[in-house]
Amino acid sequence: MSIKHKIAGVVAGMAAIALLAGCSSAATPEGGSSADAGKTVKIGVVGASDPYWETYKDEAKKAGINVEIVGFTEYPQVNPALANGDVDINQFQHLIYLAQYNVGENKDLTPIGSTAIYPLPLYSKKYKDVKDIPEGATIAIPKDESNQARALLALQGAGLVKLKDGGSIVSIADDVESGSKVKVITVDGSLAAAQLDDPAVAGAVINNDFATKAGIDVSSAIAKDSAEDPKSQAYVNVFAVRAADKDNATYKKLVEIYQDSEAVKKGVQEANNNSAVFAKIPAADLEKTLKDVEKTVKATK
Numbered sequence: 001m002s003i004k005h006k007i008a009g010v011v012a013g014m015a016a017i018a019l020l021a022g023c024s025s026a027a028t029p030e031g032g033s034s035a036d037a038g039k040t041v042k043i044g045v046v047g048a049s050d051p052y053w054e055t056y057k058d059e060a061k062k063a064g065i066n067v068e069i070v071g072f073t074e075y076p077q078v079n080p081a082l083a084n085g086d087v088d089i090n091q092f093q094h095l096i097y098l099a100q101y102n103v104g105e106n107k108d109l110t111p112i113g114s115t116a117i118y119p120l121p122l123y124s125k126k127y128k129d130v131k132d133i134p135e136g137a138t139i140a141i142p143k144d145e146s147n148q149a150r151a152l153l154a155l156q157g158a159g160l161v162k163l164k165d166g167g168s169i170v171s172i173a174d175d176v177e178s179g180s181k182v183k184v185i186t187v188d189g190s191l192a193a194a195q196l197d198d199p200a201v202a203g204a205v206i207n208n209d210f211a212t213k214a215g216i217d218v219s220s221a222i223a224k225d226s227a228e229d230p231k232s233q234a235y236v237n238v239f240a241v242r243a244a245d246k247d248n249a250t251y252k253k254l255v256e257i258y259q260d261s262e263a264v265k266k267g268v269q270e271a272n273n274n275s276a277v278f279a280k281i282p283a284a285d286l287e288k289t290l291k292d293v294e295k296t297v298k299a300t301k
Contacts, residue, residue: 041060041065042068042070043068044087044089045090046072047092050267059257067254075144091115091237091240095293096169097146111239113252113258120147120235121223122222124196124222127202130222135182137181137203139155140205141204142188145172147189148173153171154223160182162176173186189210218273233285
């Protein structure tokens with residue numbers, strides 16, 4: 001998806017200069033508060049070992065912001081850590097995942113900036129073209145709600161399934177209509193790549209993080225959803241905070257650093273097989289999309 005919005009504002013960080021001059025206080029980013037001065041901001045992520053996070057920390061340090069990257073191994077761990085105050089920000093999820101968490105747990109975590117969209121691909125070790133997948137074959141898809149629906153929509157776009165009422169962001173495997181070309185099974189996202197070696201499975205929809213960890217070449221995908229589709233905005237990855245912190249200038253600066261640093265973006269692409277489609281979407285637009293998705297999710301409960 002090609003969304004080109006710019007986030008305004010320049011934040012000056014002078015902590016390093018202050019320290020060199022023998023000062024005891026750290027500088028405060030423009031528009032921030034003295035309460036932020038010298039604070040180490042904890043950012044929760046999945047994939048903390050990716051080298052670009054070290055680059056990101058260095059870029060933040062230049063702006064006078066100390067960052068600690070807090071790694072998690074499973075997606076469901078990260079939002080509760082933010083809600084409970086164990087981290088200050090997180091960056092791992094798209095808006096639909098965030099909406100489902102907020103609705104399910106009655107929380108109000110809020111997006112403050114976008115990072116990138118990662119198309120969701122279908123891979124196969126048995127077939128080189130989606131047209132070669134035979135009738136009645138089995139495709140594995142992630143079982144978590146948001147990626148399950150997205151995977152089903154991608155399979156429908158590839159002509160492999162038909163979904164009840166045309167499908168939506170809350171579709172589930174039970175919505176696959178009889179007469180569809182393939183059958184689907186749901187598996188934990190972290191196990192999807194292993195399904196490619198199962199003789200009974202023709203292919204698997206694998207999200208970017210797990211595909212990269214499994215050493216899968218993203219260019220080998222035989223089908224994927226389109227980042228150019230306007231509906232894909234709901235799948236843009238975001239920085240999220242507790243609602244009370246959505247106007248925090250330091251946190252906004254951290255978004256800006258991620259979006260504007262060429263070194264960080266280069267690292268992101270290297271870590272993700274050049275699959276990222278970077279997007280700058282105003283926080284107000286992200287909030288509106290989140291609220292719209294939350295309404296859809298609530299309507300299905």
